Amino acid sequence: MRNIPSLVGAAAIVAGTVAAVSAEDWPQWRGADRLAVWNETGIVEELPDELRVAWRTPIRSGYSGPAVADGRIFITDWMEDPESRTLDGTERALALDERTGEVLWTHEWQTSYRMLSVAYAVGPRATPTVDGDRVYVVGGTGRLFCFDVETGRVLWEKDYVAEYDTSVPVWGIVSAPLVDGDRLITVVGGEPDALVVAFDKHTGEEIWRAIETGTEMGYAQPVIYEAGGVRQLIIWHPQALASLDPETGELYWEQPWDVSMGVTVATPVRSGDYLLVSQFFNGSMMMRLSQDRPAATHLWQGRSRSELPGDTDTIHAMVTTPIIIGDYVYGVDSYGELRALDARTGERLWMSPDMTAQARWATAFLVRHEDRYFVNNDDGFLMTAQFTPEGYVELSRTRLIEPTGSSGTRTPHGRIAARVINWSHPAYANGHIVHRNDREIIRASLRAADY
Numbered sequence: 001m002r003n004i005p006s007l008v009g010a011a012a013i014v015a016g017t018v019a020a021v022s023a024e025d026w027p028q029w030r031g032a033d034r035l036a037v038w039n040e041t042g043i044v045e046e047l048p049d050e051l052r053v054a055w056r057t058p059i060r061s062g063y064s065g066p067a068v069a070d071g072r073i074f075i076t077d078w079m080e081d082p083e084s085r086t087l088d089g090t091e092r093a094l095a096l097d098e099r100t101g102e103v104l105w106t107h108e109w110q111t112s113y114r115m116l117s118v119a120y121a122v123g124p125r126a127t128p129t130v131d132g133d134r135v136y137v138v139g140g141t142g143r144l145f146c147f148d149v150e151t152g153r154v155l156w157e158k159d160y161v162a163e164y165d166t167s168v169p170v171w172g173i174v175s176a177p178l179v180d181g182d183r184l185i186t187v188v189g190g191e192p193d194a195l196v197v198a199f200d201k202h203t204g205e206e207i208w209r210a211i212e213t214g215t216e217m218g219y220a221q222p223v224i225y226e227a228g229g230v231r232q233l234i235i236w237h238p239q240a241l242a243s244l245d246p247e248t249g250e251l252y253w254e255q256p257w258d259v260s261m262g263v264t265v266a267t268p269v270r271s272g273d274y275l276l277v278s279q280f281f282n283g284s285m286m287m288r289l290s291q292d293r294p295a296a297t298h299l300w301q302g303r304s305r306s307e308l309p310g311d312t313d314t315i316h317a318m319v320t321t322p323i324i325i326g327d328y329v330y331g332v333d334s335y336g337e338l339r340a341l342d343a344r345t346g347e348r349l350w351m352s353p354d355m356t357a358q359a360r361w362a363t364a365f366l367v368r369h370e371d372r373y374f375v376n377n378d379d380g381f382l383m384t385a386q387f388t389p390e391g392y393v394e395l396s397r398t399r400l401i402e403p404t405g406s407s408g409t410r411t412p413h414g415r416i417a418a419r420v421i422n423w424s425h426p427a428y429a430n431g432h433i434v435h436r437n438d439r440e441i442i443r444a445s446l447r448a449a450d451y
Contacts, residue, residue: 026427027130038428047396051444055101061438062123065425069130078123087113105152126176140172156204164190174219189217210249216262227289238262252294271324278317300346319363330387336362352392378421404438
């Protein structure tokens with residue numbers, strides 16, 4: 001009997017250890033390794049009618065999603081100068097306390113959005129990237145900062161336009177920095193041969209540069225996948241899908257593909273030997289990665305040259321990154337149709353209007369959790385769902401956040417319809433979802449124990 005308190009204490013320690021192991025941070029775009037997979041346990045089976053919001057903190061406008069690491073949340077935003085007639089204003093990086101939402105520090109810098117499309121000049125695009133005691137932030141016009149996570153002190157910085165002669169694309173600079181060992185890999189769009197640049201993550205010194213910049217730098221995120229016995233840095237830009245050695249920038253292989261208006265937006269997604277990219281005007285392209293060497297073969301690509309639903313063939317993704325499950329691809333098409341394809345051939349299997357609005361550029365972000373997906377659409381709803389070769393299965397749905405952005409765009413029938421949208425990717429971390437609109441950032445519980 002004298003040992004019972006000790007046994008109880010030991011059990012509590014073990015339980016606490018298990019709980020700590022099951023929790024995880026979300027330190028960059030699409031979480032760990034950029035895979036959009038959430039591994040935590042103890043999460044709600046069915047979404048409640050109303051989410052329990054831990055806190056709400058006012059912020060300014062922006063498209064960037066949050067990053068969560070070591071008890072802090074990092075986000076960026078923008079405010080136009082009140083007297084400006086040329087879209088001059090202030091971008092800002094913020095660090096918040098994950099538990100309370102208190103703003104821990106901010107850093108501001110002046111910039112101008114005059115080179116951007118006026119309708120979308122509302123804030124930074126790229127999710128911050130956290131690596132230990134540093135966080136890397138890139139603004140919508142190519143200002144790259146390395147901050148100390150605790151104090152917000154600038155450790156080093158780069159200006160893509162001033163230092164690399166970058167031409168800022170019409171929808172802004174979107175690609176978030178990628179940490180790989182001691183390297184910070186960035187899509188810079190520098191002229192003439194610095195589309196991609198690797199910096200020393202500690203000092204900002206350039207290590208290597210690669211790929212000639214063509215018409216535009218594009219908008220896709222760099223990702224690293226291990227295939228063919230090596231780690232491959234996948235870069236999707238408006239002229240090609242390319243694979244590089246992340247240590248040297250050496251080209252492994254390249255598949256040419258001209259992308260209309262440079263809209264390489266959705267992240268290249270890999271499953272097994274499949275590697276897929278999808279774009280708005282010309283649909284999707286599937287590559288098969290070689291198993292014994294860093295190479296790839298072209299499986300299929302869409303033949304359509306139109307964005308209109310009646311003329312599209314595969315999946316014409318804009319912002320939504322498709323997913324691959326087994327031999328099947330699921331994604332959101334040009335005007336909001338959820339579609340399924342045979343990954344081996346690109347053949348369309350079914351379509352559904354149930355997940356997103358039927359409007360141009362309709363968007364949803366898909367994150368895998370166990371045998372289902374958490375989906376937040378641009379109407380501000382959070383859903384749990386499954387995707388099968390037979391159809392879309394929605395399991396539950398709740399209101400997540402009020403959409404505050406504006407998108408004046410066409411319906412599938414050609415009519416102009418102003419939509420209020422939310423195009424930011426949330427973070428799933430430590431039993432919660434962290435999300436933002438143009439007015440606030442929120443943290444809401446998804447722990448089963450809270451409901």
